[in-house]
Amino acid sequence: MSSRPQSQRDPAEDDxxxxxxxKFALILADAGMPRMPARVSAALLVAHDGGMTAGDLARTLQISPAAVSGAVRYLxxxxxxxxxxxxxxxxxxxxxxxxTWYSAITQRExxxxxxxxxxxxxxxxxxxDSVRGHRVSELRDFFRFLAKEMPLLVERWQEQRRSPAQ
Incomplete structure (x- = not known):
């Protein structure tokens, strides 16, 4: 471990x-995100100064520069x-x-x-009026619901972020 304060340590220094x-990358991958972009995204999320170079990512995740390149291109x-x-x-x-997360989710209109x-x-x-038609209609109605509700959820989230802690 480094003698730097924990807030300034490289994520690779902290087990x-x-x-x-x-663990977070695995959950993202299970949800459908490609594995390497999921790992890079998780590493960037905890970067002590908010960002990392390709070299930092390769060292931290013990992956090749080519894997970093493909992952960041995807992200x-x-x-x-x-x-x-x-x-x-x-x-x-x-x-x-x-x-980033709520923007990515809400930009699905x-x-x-x-x-x-x-x-x-x-x-x-x-x-x-068929069984298949009902099934397809149900899915369509679900996506219409999401399209209508997503902006409202984001608005509520932004209000909560602006509110002082309770």
């Missing part, structure tokens, strides 16, 4: 942090990480903002609309 990173494409540089540095740093439109076509194709 409890590494355990958390791997940037889906809006779950950002790339930037610190003043005077030539290396890229990768970051996760405080609002287009997806929900596309799903609902396609499910409408499915209902018409299989017949509204």
């Amino acid at each position: 409890a942090v590494l355990h958390f990173v791997e 940037i494409q889906v809006g779950m990480a950002k790339r930037g540089r610190r003043p005077g540095e030539r290396r890229d740093h990768y970051f996760i903002d405080d609002d 287009q997806l929900f609309q596309a799903l609902c439109d396609t499910l409408d076509e499915g209902v018409a194709a299989v017949g509204r």
